[in-house]
Amino acid sequence: MSIPKKVKFCFLAWLALSTLLPAPAAPGRRPLLLKVAPPSAEVAAAVAGAGGAVVQELRTCLLVAVSPESLPRLRAAAASLAVIADPAPGELFFLLHTQRPSPLPIPRNGIRCRSLEAGVWLLRTTDPAFRGWLAQPFHLKALQPEESFAARRRIAAPSADRGSAAIKPRSLAAIPDLVAQVSPGRLRADILALQGFKTRYASTPECEKSGDFILERFRQLGLDAAGDPFAFESFYQSQNIRAVIPGKVAPERIVLACAHYDSTSGTPLVFAPGADDNASGTAAVLELARILAGQSFDFSIVLLCVSAEEWGLYGSAHYARQARQQGAEIIGVVNLDMIGYPGAEQRVLDVIGDLRSEWLADRFIAAAQPFVGLKLLKIINPSLTWSDHSSFWDQGYPALCAIEDSDNPFYHRTSDMLETLDLEFAAEAVKASLAAVAWMAQPLSSPAAPTGLRAHSQVSAALFTSRKTAYLEWDANREAVSGYHVYRAEASHGPYTRLTGQPQGRTSFVDPLLLPGQAYYYVVSAVDGEGRESNRSEEVRDDENN
Amino acid sequence: MRTTDMNGSVAPALLAALALFLCASLPVRCAVPEPAAAKRFFIGAAGGYFRPGQASFRRIYDRPAWPIELQLGWALDRKLTILGGARYLRATGRTVLVQAWLPDEAYAVRLDVLALRFGLNYGLGLGRFAPFFGAGIQYVFYREKWLDVSLEAKGGKTGFFALGGGRWRLGRSLHALLQLEYSNVPAGEGSGVSERANLGGLGLSLGIRAGIL
Numbered sequence: 001m002s003i004p005k006k007v008k009f010c011f012l013a014w015l016a017l018s019t020l021l022p023a024p025a026a027p028g029r030r031p032l033l034l035k036v037a038p039p040s041a042e043v044a045a046a047v048a049g050a051g052g053a054v055v056q057e058l059r060t061c062l063l064v065a066v067s068p069e070s071l072p073r074l075r076a077a078a079a080s081l082a083v084i085a086d087p088a089p090g091e092l093f094f095l096l097h098t099q100r101p102s103p104l105p106i107p108r109n110g111i112r113c114r115s116l117e118a119g120v121w122l123l124r125t126t127d128p129a130f131r132g133w134l135a136q137p138f139h140l141k142a143l144q145p146e147e148s149f150a151a152r153r154r155i156a157a158p159s160a161d162r163g164s165a166a167i168k169p170r171s172l173a174a175i176p177d178l179v180a181q182v183s184p185g186r187l188r189a190d191i192l193a194l195q196g197f198k199t200r201y202a203s204t205p206e207c208e209k210s211g212d213f214i215l216e217r218f219r220q221l222g223l224d225a226a227g228d229p230f231a232f233e234s235f236y237q238s239q240n241i242r243a244v245i246p247g248k249v250a251p252e253r254i255v256l257a258c259a260h261y262d263s264t265s266g267t268p269l270v271f272a273p274g275a276d277d278n279a280s281g282t283a284a285v286l287e288l289a290r291i292l293a294g295q296s297f298d299f300s301i302v303l304l305c306v307s308a309e310e311w312g313l314y315g316s317a318h319y320a321r322q323a324r325q326q327g328a329e330i331i332g333v334v335n336l337d338m339i340g341y342p343g344a345e346q347r348v349l350d351v352i353g354d355l356r357s358e359w360l361a362d363r364f365i366a367a368a369q370p371f372v373g374l375k376l377l378k379i380i381n382p383s384l385t386w387s388d389h390s391s392f393w394d395q396g397y398p399a400l401c402a403i404e405d406s407d408n409p410f411y412h413r414t415s416d417m418l419e420t421l422d423l424e425f426a427a428e429a430v431k432a433s434l435a436a437v438a439w440m441a442q443p444l445s446s447p448a449a450p451t452g453l454r455a456h457s458q459v460s461a462a463l464f465t466s467r468k469t470a471y472l473e474w475d476a477n478r479e480a481v482s483g484y485h486v487y488r489a490e491a492s493h494g495p496y497t498r499l500t501g502q503p504q505g506r507t508s509f510v511d512p513l514l515l516p517g518q519a520y521y522y523v524v525s526a527v528d529g530e531g532r533e534s535n536r537s538e539e540v541r542d543d544e545n546n
Numbered sequence: 547m548r549t550t551d552m553n554g555s556v557a558p559a560l561l562a563a564l565a566l567f568l569c570a571s572l573p574v575r576c577a578v579p580e581p582a583a584a585k586r587f588f589i590g591a592a593g594g595y596f597r598p599g600q601a602s603f604r605r606i607y608d609r610p611a612w613p614i615e616l617q618l619g620w621a622l623d624r625k626l627t628i629l630g631g632a633r634y635l636r637a638t639g640r641t642v643l644v645q646a647w648l649p650d651e652a653y654a655v656r657l658d659v660l661a662l663r664f665g666l667n668y669g670l671g672l673g674r675f676a677p678f679f680g681a682g683i684q685y686v687f688y689r690e691k692w693l694d695v696s697l698e699a700k701g702g703k704t705g706f707f708a709l710g711g712g713r714w715r716l717g718r719s720l721h722a723l724l725q726l727e728y729s730n731v732p733a734g735e736g737s738g739v740s741e742r743a744n745l746g747g748l749g750l751s752l753g754i755r756a757g758i759l
Contacts, residue, residue, distance in 0.1 A: 458648065460641040462606055462655040464690045464699040466737035469651060513695060516737075546645060 031065040033085035033093075035116055036078045039382070046077030055143055056095055057354070057393075059383040060117045063095075063143075084114050085124055092130075092233070093143040094312055096121040097386045100135045108133045120383055128233065136266065137412045139386030142232075142312030174295075174443035179371045179435050181291045184427040190217075190283035191340070191418050195275050200261060201268035202308035202315075203236040210261055211239050214305045217286055218243035221293040223303070232314035238262070238307035240315045245292055247300040247441065249449050250538055253329050255441040256302045257433060258316065259285045259336040260309030260388055265414045268310075275418045276408050278309070281336035284430045291434060298442035298449055298535050299331060309337075309388055316388035324395040332360045332440055333399035335389040339429035340421035343406025348375045349429050350405045352389070354382040357398040359493070364400060367439035368432030374425070376432065377405055402433055442535045447481050447528045449535040450474045450507075457542040459516045468514040470542040474524055476507045477534075481526040485533065486511075489521045493539060496523060503527040514542070590617040592723065592753025596635055599730070599747040607637035607657055613749060619667065627667040629680055635659040641692075654693040659745055661686045661731075663707065676721075679710035686731045686745055705731030705746055719757035726750050 031052065036043055039062045044054050050073045052066030063084075066074055075081050087093070096103050096113065103113045103121055110127040123130070123140075131140075194200065197210045211227060218225035218241065225243035232238070241261070247253060259281030263274025273279070282305055289303045306315030316335075323330060339349070349372075353361040358380050365376045382393070384401070392399035404425070410416040442449075452475035459468045472486065483503025487496035488511065499511060514520055523536040592615045598604045613635040620628045637659075640652040665682015684707055689700035711725030730746035737743075 456647040458646055458651065459644040460651055460653055461644055461737040462639075462641050462653075462690055462692065462699075463603055463657060463743045464688075464701075464733070464735075464737055465692065465697060466641075466644070467653075467692075467697065471647060513697070546647065 031067050031087070032071070032083050033087060033122070034064050034066060034071075034074070035061050035080075035082045035084050036064050036074070037061040037080040038078075043078050046074055049077075050074045056385070057382045058117055058120060058385075059381050063116065063122065084116075084122060087124075088126075090126055092125050092128075094123040094125075095141040095143060095385055096123040096134070097139040097141075098135065098137070100138075103134050103138060105135050106133070117383060128235075140310075140312040141385050141390055142314060142317065144317070175367075175435050175438050176371065178291055178295070178438055178443075179431045182287060182427050182431045182434060184423040186287055186290065187280070187283045187426050187430065188418065188423050190286050191275055191279040191421065191423075194261065194279035194282055195273040195418055199265075199268060199270060199272040200263040200274060200279075201265075201272050202232075202238040202262040202311055204269060207238060207262055207307060211241050211305070211307060214241045214261060214282065214286065218289055218303070221289050223289060223293050228319070230308075230315065230318040232308050232311060232318075236308075236311075238315060240307060240319050241305040242319075243289055243303045245295070245297065245301040245303075245441075247298055248296050248444050249298040249442075249451065249535070251300045253299040253331055253538070254302050255299055255331050255437055256304060256333045256392075257285055257288050257336065257437050258304035258306060258319075258333060258388055260307065260315065261305045262307045262310055262315075263416075264310035264412055265416070266412070267414060271414050273414065273417050275416050275421055276340045276404075277338050277411060277416060278336075279418075280338060280340035280421060280426050284336045284339060284426070284433060287430050288434055288437060292438065295438075296444035297438070298444060299440070301437060301441050306388055313388055313391050316391035317394070320391040320395040320397065323397070330392070330397045332357070332363075333389060333392045333397055334364065334433050334437055335387055335392075335399060335401045336403075336429070336433055337387040337401055338403050338408065338411075340423065340426040341404050341406055341408040341410075342422050342425040343404070343408075346406055347373065347425060347428070348377050348405035349432060350377050350379055350401075350403050352379045352381065352384050352401040352403065353399070354393050355380060356393065356396070357389075357400055360398040361400050363440065364402070364432070364436040367436040371435045372428045372432045374428045374432065402429060404429075444535065447477055447479050447526045447532070447534045450477060450484060450524045450526050450537045453522065453524055453537045453540050454545045455522055455540040455542050456545050457514075457520075458546075461516075466516045467512070468516045468518075468520075468542065470511040470514060470520060470522070472509040472511070472522055472524070472540075474507050474537065477526045480529065482529050482531075483527050485525045485527060487523045487525070487536065489539075490518060492521050492541075494521075496521075496536075511542075519543075586621045586757075587759035588617075588619045588621070588719075588755050588757045590619070590721075590723065590753055590755025591615065592617065592725070592751040594749055594751025594753075596749045597747050598637075598745075600744045602642075603744070603747070605642055606655065607639035609638055611635055611637040613751070615751060615753065617753070617755060619755070624671060625668055627669060627678075627680075629663070629665045629667045629682060631663050633661040633663065633684075635661075653695065656691050656693055658689045658691075659686055660688075661705075661707075661729075665707065669713075674715045675712055676715075677710075677712045678725075679708070681706065681708040683707075684729065684731070686733070688733065688745060701733070703731055703733045703745070705729060707746075713755070716754075721755050723753050723755055724751075725753075 047064045050070035056063040111125045113121045197206045200207045200210045223243040227239040229239045261282040263272040265272035308314035351361045361378045389399035389401040457470045486499045486509045489496045520542040525536045526534040596611045596613045615633040617631040637657045661684045663684040667680035669678035687702045691698040707729040709727035713721040713723040727749045733743040
């Protein structure tokens with residue numbers, strides 16, 4: 001029996017269409033963007049439990065992505081919940097900060113803004129040229145919906161997730177000499193050089209040249225430096241510039257100082273000198289490199305100049321994402337953004353962190369305050385996401401932003417020039433950053449910090465009472481030492497209490513009668529024959545090696 | 547770490563055994579009446595062996611414990627007696643390790659338990675031998691002390707007890723008694739070896755009691 005031609009044709013046509021055309025998306029599978037409050041750990045856990053993800057943590061709410069099927073489950077957990085977007089393919093999402101009543105002076109098809117909280121908007125657009133329609137000044141942070149939807153971010157409880165270098169007071173002895181080397185003249189020269197590129201708007205050839213200039217400066221200092229190209233918004237490319245001062249004891253642990261070197265203005269493709277924003281921060285990183293190169297530290301110092309910050313933090317997001325993927329152990333990030341315009345009568349440097357980074361802000365201030373004549377103002381607010389520190393927050397790294405506490409009238413204008421800056425103020429900010437970075441990286445002193453610290457613990461239990469005993473061991477120092485000190489803390493990275501009255505000769509220690517439900521953290525230091533104490537070892541938790 | 551608790555499975559078996567014992571005694575009871583001039587108030591003392599019901603209790607206090615007991619009673623009638631008293635137990639042992647790293651770490655510990663009891667006792671007069679059973683509540687004071695270091699825990703909890711046994715008339719107002727008892731005293735949060743401590747268990751004791759009024 002022969003098959004009629006019409007039937008054959010229909011079958012072949014169906015086969016071709018079903019092969020060539022993409023299958024229609026299953027209804028309801030695409031995640032929705034929601035605004036959920038309160039921004040608590042419980043709500044974040046409910047989001048994760050519903051198979052969703054926190055896209056952005058803000059002061060008053062969470063921006064989350066969940067599948068429509070999970071909506072009822074999440075609705076039960078959150079006090080307030082609103083669906084704010086149903087992302088479509090090709091849409092770009094940004095977090096937009098502005099003090100204007102509305103980011104769009106004139107409504108524009110293809111650009112939609114929705115308020116998330118005071119001064120913070122969610123901007124969604126399919127228009128690549130949307131920036132031209134926004135009211136200046138504004139800050140943008142690109143949200144990566146696909147990536148964020150897959151990520152499971154958690155909200156840090158205050159002080160619950162602290163991590164940093166263990167600091168030895170003796171190591172501070174080297175810091176005043178380092179701080180004294182900060183030179184306003186050098187800052188001036190570097191800012192002038194960066195301003196001289198006319199524009200450093202990411203994607204322009206001038207921006208790439210300024211990146212090459214920074215790379216060359218790092219290399220002239222003898223640092224291991226490299227450019228790291230990245231693409232953004234489909235069409236554009238730029239590069240981050242990175243230099244490393246390798247640590248001598250634990251080089252895998254990193255203290256990172258960064259600044260964005262790109263700039264913008266009303267005419268970004270032609271002229272955007274960006275002296276304050278952010279040649280000042282970039283010059284600060286170059287000054288840190290100049291002073292710290294050749295010094296020895298326990299931990300590595302990475303000096304990073306990122307690009308495309310003005311486009312939406314693309315450069316820092318690229319670096320932070322890679323660091324997380326590679327498992328980089330970043331102790332803390334100091335982001336320098338706009339440190340040259342103190343404003344009238346004000347000499348205040350804001351130190352901005354999120355809850356996870358509050359300890360870092362405290363440490364920054366503690367390290368810096370003895371060396372500077374500025375007021376250092378700690379601000380803990382997860383909504384302040386408009387600079388590169390936010391990209392590190394997104395990846396779970398402690399990060400802070402050091403920034404002038406003033407409204408620079410030349411901000412994002414072609415008049416943001418060197419002449420408007422107070423270089424003495426900028427030098428003070430650099431001193432503060434230098435002291436904090438050096439303190440965290442621990443200048444090396446004699447003898448070397450002990451290595452190989454290991455801890456086991458076990459619980460001895462009676463019927464109603466129990467106590468924990470921690471057993472510590474570490475590797476003996478290669479050089480001659482008179483003994484070791486053991487320190488204990490009840491929170492990660494201190495404050496520590498010394499447990500040994502005199503340095504003890506053994507490379508082991510038993511700490512009995514501890515509370516079983518409490519985690520304890522230990523570091524050890526070595527003491528040489530002249531009584532000089534080393535930096536402290538890496539920290540271990542009492543049950544780390546159980 | 548959860549430990550097995552034998553209290554729940556022993557109680558029904560004990561009560562069933564007592565019931566069976568009493569049923570078997572009924573014909574004898576009818577044949578031999580109780581002496582008419584029994585004292586209504588009595589005092590007694592007993593001592594014996596205690597086996598903790600909770601495995602973790604036995605693991606820590608692994609040496610035999612010998613409780614002593616003072617009993618007071620007021621006979622409401624020939625069968626029913628209001629029972630009061632106090633029972634003291636001291637147990638010694640050594641701590642046990644949770645997730646042992648170095649297995650030789652142990653601290654000597656001592657547990658003192660004082661139970662104040664109140665209950666009802668139902669007895670049958672069968673001549674020289676009288677079976678009885680009873681039940682009541684008890685308030686238990688406990689103190690657990692680490693002997694090597696300055697550390698102790700103390701508190702008080704309410705529990706219940708059930709007992710059964712028999713007494714033999716030795717003289718006009720003097721009886722010897724043998725009793726088996728079961729007690730359950732949930733004592734709240736335990737330590738690392740058990741989620742909840744329980745001070746109850748099984749006891750076997752021998753004693754005497756005398757009618758005084």
